[in-house]
Amino acid sequence: MWKTTIMQFFKIIFKNKFFTFLNLFGISITIMIILIAAVKIENTIWPGGPEENNNNILFVRNQVISSDEQMSMGGVNLTLIEDYILNMKTPQAIAFFNETRWSYFGENGVEEYSVKKVNSGWWQVFDYEFIEGRPINQVEEKNSANVVVIDEKVRNRFFPNEKSVGELIEISGKTYKIVGVVKEIPNNCVTTHANIFIPYVLTDGYYRGMMETGSFSVAFLSTDKANKKLIKDEFENIRLRIIPLLDEGFTLRFGGPDSPLERYLRGWENPDSYIGHTNELLIIIGKFLLVMLLPALNLISIQLIRIHERSEEIGVRKAFGASRKRLIRQILFENTLLTFLGGILGLLFAVIVVYGFNDFIVSTLFNDIGTNISISINYVLFLICLISSLILSFISGMIPAVKMSRVQPVEVLKGGEL
Amino acid sequence: MIQLENIQKIYRTRNIETIALDKVNLDIKKGEFVSVMGPSGCGKSTLLNIMGLLDKPTEGSISIDDIHIGKQNDGKLAQLRNEKVGFIFQRFHLINSLNIIDNVELPLLYRNMSGSKRKKLAAENLERVGLSHRMKHFPSELSGGQCQRVAIARAIAGNPGILLADEPTGNLDSRMGNDIMEILKQLNTNSNMTIVMVTHDENLAKQTNRIIRFFDGRQVN
Numbered sequence: 001m002w003k004t005t006i007m008q009f010f011k012i013i014f015k016n017k018f019f020t021f022l023n024l025f026g027i028s029i030t031i032m033i034i035l036i037a038a039v040k041i042e043n044t045i046w047p048g049g050p051e052e053n054n055n056n057i058l059f060v061r062n063q064v065i066s067s068d069e070q071m072s073m074g075g076v077n078l079t080l081i082e083d084y085i086l087n088m089k090t091p092q093a094i095a096f097f098n099e100t101r102w103s104y105f106g107e108n109g110v111e112e113y114s115v116k117k118v119n120s121g122w123w124q125v126f127d128y129e130f131i132e133g134r135p136i137n138q139v140e141e142k143n144s145a146n147v148v149v150i151d152e153k154v155r156n157r158f159f160p161n162e163k164s165v166g167e168l169i170e171i172s173g174k175t176y177k178i179v180g181v182v183k184e185i186p187n188n189c190v191t192t193h194a195n196i197f198i199p200y201v202l203t204d205g206y207y208r209g210m211m212e213t214g215s216f217s218v219a220f221l222s223t224d225k226a227n228k229k230l231i232k233d234e235f236e237n238i239r240l241r242i243i244p245l246l247d248e249g250f251t252l253r254f255g256g257p258d259s260p261l262e263r264y265l266r267g268w269e270n271p272d273s274y275i276g277h278t279n280e281l282l283i284i285i286g287k288f289l290l291v292m293l294l295p296a297l298n299l300i301s302i303q304l305i306r307i308h309e310r311s312e313e314i315g316v317r318k319a320f321g322a323s324r325k326r327l328i329r330q331i332l333f334e335n336t337l338l339t340f341l342g343g344i345l346g347l348l349f350a351v352i353v354v355y356g357f358n359d360f361i362v363s364t365l366f367n368d369i370g371t372n373i374s375i376s377i378n379y380v381l382f383l384i385c386l387i388s389s390l391i392l393s394f395i396s397g398m399i400p401a402v403k404m405s406r407v408q409p410v411e412v413l414k415g416g417e418l
Numbered sequence: 419m420i421q422l423e424n425i426q427k428i429y430r431t432r433n434i435e436t437i438a439l440d441k442v443n444l445d446i447k448k449g450e451f452v453s454v455m456g457p458s459g460c461g462k463s464t465l466l467n468i469m470g471l472l473d474k475p476t477e478g479s480i481s482i483d484d485i486h487i488g489k490q491n492d493g494k495l496a497q498l499r500n501e502k503v504g505f506i507f508q509r510f511h512l513i514n515s516l517n518i519i520d521n522v523e524l525p526l527l528y529r530n531m532s533g534s535k536r537k538k539l540a541a542e543n544l545e546r547v548g549l550s551h552r553m554k555h556f557p558s559e560l561s562g563g564q565c566q567r568v569a570i571a572r573a574i575a576g577n578p579g580i581l582l583a584d585e586p587t588g589n590l591d592s593r594m595g596n597d598i599m600e601i602l603k604q605l606n607t608n609s610n611m612t613i614v615m616v617t618h619d620e621n622l623a624k625q626t627n628r629i630i631r632f633f634d635g636r637q638v639n
Contacts (some may be wrong), residue, residue, distance in 0.1 A: 319505045
């Protein structure tokens with residue numbers, strides 16, 4: 001029985017190529033877009049590279065000092081970091097950084113390099129691949145030694161074809177000794193990407209007063225979920241201890257400590273919402289459903305239009321013994337099978353686009369050329385998409401199916417007379 | 419075989435009430451070949467639809483093969499249609515996306531029957547109407563007469579006791595019409611099938627056992 005239904009389904013969809021095309025196009029393109037968008041989101045939240053294990057890292061991106069009348073928002077203040085955060089006992093390691101740029105006026109014009117000012121804990125929290133030398137150590141940090149770690153790109157530019165560790169390099173008028181060279185970091189590693197790393201102690205002019213926001217972001221290395229909880233609790237204690245030290249009427253909040261996903265959901269613009277991220281999650285789920293709603297509406301409308309086209313067939317089937325239940329089952333089955341085929345096709349398109357046009361996708365999504373962002377399709381997400389579209393196609397098929405099953409054979413089959 | 423008692427069918431819209439059938443009483447015996455005649459709009463097709471359980475009368479009762487048709491649910495009515503009645507329509511109503519043998523197989527799909535048996539029965543019935551060489555063709559590749567022969571094969575594939583034909587020759591030229599009439603007569607004589615045929619053609623009607631005439635929803639003879 002089912003074999004015949006499936007065979008007839010294929011005969012019908014091949015005979016109605018335009019309808020089949022519309023259906024498959026709607027479903028497959030939607031699923032493809034979701035999968036490619038997911039590549040972007042996933043590689044932003046979990047970018048790999050030095051942030052390969054970032055699920056063990058908690059990030060504090062910014063702080064807000066506010067009263068009823070005033071609010072100032074910025075990075076984390078260095079006084080807070082040095083006097084409080086660095087004394088925390090629960091993290092395995094603590095990193096903090098801010099960033100700047102170095103413009104080099106070379107023979108071919110201005111060359112821009114990104115510079116990160118980091119502490120020695122930086123190299124423990126993030127997992128850089130050194131192709132030469134080593135990270136900056138605590139002793140060098142303590143002594144404010146003029147040392148630097150550069151990336152492959154800077155080395156190849158200034159020391160082509162030779163070892164660079166031990167060499168000197170002049171950056172923004174200061175001379176540094178190179179102690180290490182790291183592999184070039186992909187653009188999507190927003191936290192860890194830089195061409196040059198120098199100890200934060202070598203520059204000054206940082207805001208230090210309690211009432212000032214600063215310019216640093218902080219990252220804690222944790223071991224597991226329980227440890228993360230301890231870190232969050234300890235951090236909260238610090239916050240509560242600092243608040244009484246502020247001017248009267250002011251309070252302090254931080255954007256974090258956040259997991260990579262929380263940090264992504266929170267965004268820079270909303271450091272204030274320290275309590276949960278339900279709204280953001282709902283918005284994302286809502287957007288997802290909205291995107292999935294389009295092919296569902298598309299399916300409903302196409303199916304409804306097609307009622308007229310198929311009403312004769314339905315009338316005939318009814319006349320020859322198909323019950324309403326049976327017809328509803330057949331239409332839903334056809335709809336679901338078509339959606340399933342569309343889903344598989346969507347995956348196929350996404351695979352072709354993501355793997356076949358890898359360079360193009362990487363450069364489009366991440367504005368990155370030549371570095372090693374490795375992207376892949378999320379098959380769990382594909383399954384979620386497929387199941388959601390099957391559910392939606394079931395629901396969307398229900399309306400036309402019920403409507404079709406109500407078709408009066410008399411109406412469609414009569415020769416036009418009563 | 420078919421008993422209609424006091425059948426009334428009224429179509430109601432907001433402003434108008436149309437009486438399509440008015441107190442019709444009919445008794446059609448097994449093996450009878452009956453033609454129904456009358457001007458357009460007199461209720462012939464409505465009568466056929468009610469006999470075929472495609473439509474419900476507003477009042478009155480029907481029995482088919484001694485089964486009283488009362489308040490059976492949709493599934494039961496569908497099963498009765500499938501087992502007892504075969505339809506032939508003026509405009510053939512073949513499913514264009516399916517080939518000929520799949521079209522003929524259609525009534526058998528709604529029975530508990532293996533695929534091979536369905537195909538065998540469908541092929542046998544196509545042979546009965548002389549179209550076994552066209553099994554894999556699609557309806558669009560056949561002439562009108564051939565389409566109607568396929569429709570007859572479909573109607574008899576499930577071996578129903580009753581054939582209801584709504585102007586089966588209405589869309590055909592006289593030669594093809596006569597061919598179809600011959601097939602129907604053979605089915606009536608050789609297979610003892612009860613046939614009710616709506617027609618406008620007096621010559622065809624004369625070839626049947628009985629003519630029932632309708633005017634304005636009423637039986638007039």
